[in-house]
Amino acid sequence: MPIQGNIRNFSTTQLLNLINLARKTGTLTFFEGVRTGEKDAMGEEKMAPGKPRAKVSFNTGKLTYAALDNQDGNLISVLNKAGKLTDEQARIIRERAKNTADKALALLLMNANYVSQSDIVSSIQQHTLDVIYNLLTWAEGPFRFDDGIMPTNDRIQVPIDLENVIIEGSRRIREAEKLNEYLPNLDFALKFPENPKEKFKGIHLSVEEWRVVSFVNPKNSIRQIAKANNMSDIEIRRIVYGLEQAGLVELVKPPGMETTTRPGRPAAARAPQVQKNVVNKLIDKIKSI
Amino acid sequence: MQTVKMVITGPFSSGKTEFIRSISEIEVVSTEREISTEAEKRQKDATTVAMDFGRITVDDDLVLYLFGTPGQRRFDFMWEILAEGMLGFVVMVDSAKPETFREAKSILETFRAYAPTPYVVAANKQDHPDAWAADDLRIALRIEDGVKLLPCIAKDKESVKNVLLELLYSILEEMEG
Numbered sequence: 457m458p459i460q461g462n463i464r465n466f467s468t469t470q471l472l473n474l475i476n477l478a479r480k481t482g483t484l485t486f487f488e489g490v491r492t493g494e495k496d497a498m499g500e501e502k503m504a505p506g507k508p509r510a511k512v513s514f515n516t517g518k519l520t521y522a523a524l525d526n527q528d529g530n531l532i533s534v535l536n537k538a539g540k541l542t543d544e545q546a547r548i549i550r551e552r553a554k555n556t557a558d559k560a561l562a563l564l565l566m567n568a569n570y571v572s573q574s575d576i577v578s579s580i581q582q583h584t585l586d587v588i589y590n591l592l593t594w595a596e597g598p599f600r601f602d603d604g605i606m607p608t609n610d611r612i613q614v615p616i617d618l619e620n621v622i623i624e625g626s627r628r629i630r631e632a633e634k635l636n637e638y639l640p641n642l643d644f645a646l647k648f649p650e651n652p653k654e655k656f657k658g659i660h661l662s663v664e665e666w667r668v669v670s671f672v673n674p675k676n677s678i679r680q681i682a683k684a685n686n687m688s689d690i691e692i693r694r695i696v697y698g699l700e701q702a703g704l705v706e707l708v709k710p711p712g713m714e715t716t717t718r719p720g721r722p723a724a725a726r727a728p729q730v731q732k733n734v735v736n737k738l739i740d741k742i743k744s745i
Numbered sequence: 746m747q748t749v750k751m752v753i754t755g756p757f758s759s760g761k762t763e764f765i766r767s768i769s770e771i772e773v774v775s776t777e778r779e780i781s782t783e784a785e786k787r788q789k790d791a792t793t794v795a796m797d798f799g800r801i802t803v804d805d806d807l808v809l810y811l812f813g814t815p816g817q818r819r820f821d822f823m824w825e826i827l828a829e830g831m832l833g834f835v836v837m838v839d840s841a842k843p844e845t846f847r848e849a850k851s852i853l854e855t856f857r858a859y860a861p862t863p864y865v866v867a868a869n870k871q872d873h874p875d876a877w878a879a880d881d882l883r884i885a886l887r888i889e890d891g892v893k894l895l896p897c898i899a900k901d902k903e904s905v906k907n908v909l910l911e912l913l914y915s916i917l918e919e920m921e922g
Contacts, residue, residue, distance in 0.1 A: 459877055461843030474884045497758055497842045730832060732920050739913045741803040742906050
């Protein structure tokens with residue numbers, strides 16, 4: 457089954473999280489939205505997929521390739537942009553190696569001592585991340601994930617863990633309203649998930665994130681953590697959002713907090729007192745229908 | 746005569762009315778009205794205003810009522826009334842409409858806050874070509890591992906039976922735990 461929708465309803469960060477957690481292999485395509493004049497289930501205008509805007513590929517949950525449709529993403533341009541090739545070098549190589557695939561070109565450049573393997577890997581990695589961070593700012597447009605579809609073999613693919621990408625992407629989400637909607641109540645606390653050691657392996661956190669992580673304890677509310685670290689509500693929300701999206705922390709209700717989170721609502725309705733034999737009778741009845 | 750109640754909730758057009766129709770022994774008492782806004786009209790012609798009401802008679806002493814909630818937020822004043830005294834609830838999600846996932850999650854959290862009763866999530870319209878797989882939906886909706894997320898086709902009685910049975914098993918487990 458395809459995974460498709462519109463990033464206004466299911467954000468790119470959420471998509472990356474889904475692909476990471478489900479260890480998916482395939483290609484995510486973002487399209488220009490074509491107005492249909494129809495409304496979707498939430499009353500917003502339906503957008504049909506138009507021209508592709510970007511393609512991002514994944515292998516077992518790792519980011520391996522990203523390209524914007526309107527950007528020259530070949531190896532020479534990537535190395536030039538990263539400062540590994542001068543403009544003049546890039547021009548000459550472009551002329552001489554017009555139809556050479558990226559992988560073959562990489563070998564030629566390494567053999568000619570223009571660049572090292574690590575130059576190529578780091579430049580492609582940076583290019584891939586730049587593309588991702590660019591499209592994380594997109595707020596609207598259809599997308600589709602195709603299982604098993606990968607870029608052609610001549611493309612160099614460098615696997616990148618998505619957790620760091622998600623954290624960085626989340627850092628770039630500036631809209632205070634969205635963050636506020638996500639975490640309206642700062643009285644929640646934080647705890648580590650199961651196997652935290654495993655999840656933190658290879659993760660690069662900022663100083664601010666480490667400061668928050670150092671206070672993670674179900675007894676500390678997020679508000680208290682923010683106060684201890686002299687952080688604003690928006691800053692703490694942004695950091696907690698990133699950490700939670702990457703699966704590094706979980707939200708927990710502090711002890712004594714009411715079940716209901718809606719102010720002004722009456723106390724929770726009590727479940728009826730029902731005997732086990734009543735439930736068993738219901739099960740037998742439904743089985744027999 | 747003892748009556749017990751289950752609530753079938755979920756966003757607008759997620760298949761709640763169809764779900765109850767598939768299993769109820771009586772013609773569903775539906776308080777549907779013709780859709781008033783153009784946007785909603787494109788989804789379906791009629792919508793549930795107050796509630797759907799279905800019944801399953803177990804024996805002379807026991808009846809199960811199924812209440813379907815209205816999907817639109819403007820009728821959410823009805824939700825809490827319907828939730829009062831429920832044995833458990835089913836959250837219906839249209840697997841082919843990702844634009845409703847956020848709303849489904851919000852409704853789920855609202856009902857969880859109303860009463861600490863067991864619930865299951867039904868990933869409806871699994872026969873639709875655009876339907877998201879149940880495993881993907883679990884991640885998308887951030888449903889905890891301990892909560893049942895069940896593939897469902899609301900117009901298929903066997904599928905509806907399976908969802909209700911799984912909810913009842915969860916209720917039993919909670920009683921035994």
